[in-house]
Amino acid sequence: MELEYMDIWCWLIPLSVGLICGFFGYLIGRGSNPKVDYESQIKELSQENEKAKNDLAKCEQKLAAGSSLNNGDYTVFDSAEAKKYIGKSVKLDDLTLVEGIGPKIRSLFHNYDIKTWKALAETSVAKCQEVLDSGGDRYKVHDPASWPMQAKMASEGKWKELARWQEEHKHGKL
Template sequence: MDLSNLPLAYWLLLILAILFGCILGYFFGRKTKGSPMKDQLQSLEQANSALRKELENCMASRRELEHSGSPEQLPFDPVSARKALGRKVTQDDLKIIEGIGPKIEGLFHNYDIKTWQALSGLTVSKCQEVLDSGGNRFRVHDPASWPMQAKMAAEGKWKVLSRWQQEHLHGKL
């Protein structure tokens, strides 16, 4: 078939039909293609907004707790501590924490951390910083559980502390 014999009007009509089809396809494809993505984006933005509000509420609660002051510390009871741990315990003796010995206790004292309450308020990274200040010989120690153990001691939860120390040898979580 020889296409050169077709009149010019047929060529123009064919080009216009193709152009019109492309334009219609573009608009219909764009409208249906973008809609599910827009819906998904909108739902994710709503979820993000809800999570941000929840985070703000949590942060506000945390600030409120921090500003309310430290909870009243229970009076130290050496009899119940000795009964639960099986050894003599003096108040704010950091060595009862599994993994802390006399030298590490000295490092904490250098940072003015001398009570169970003070140790319980530290982050693990701060405990690691205290250890690092002592040099390479303290590198083998893992302070991950020390604030938690100190909190148990500060709250007078001697049986819980004793059970935890028996279940977790060498203070490892």
């Protein structure tokens, strides 16, 4: 008979201990979880959102101010229209668009702080020759006579005229 009673106790004791531990675990866990305050979280996130919107507005203002400084009196630069006439993608104020100016000559002009089409358009041919002479003898073969004119067409967005002129005057010669 003792074996029969042992068999019940072998099941009853672990089951009761498990239930008691589960009950106490529930009570302890319930007390440690504070109630979540969703309203304060929503208010905090709304404030962060407003701050981000203000920062975005400031960045857009700076971008607009920077664009107006870089573009000077340009008409709106339309790279798609420029690509249509020039036949290749055109970047704003890329001096290599001018027939006869390559990357090395562009860097010479950048050394003289001539970095935009408008600045090159306002540069005299004599000044362009001075920039070329600063590069040494290897640049003596280049003729900068048409460069300010081409840069002016680019700065004014006259892509059709520029493409026609470059087609008629290969190698940038007048």
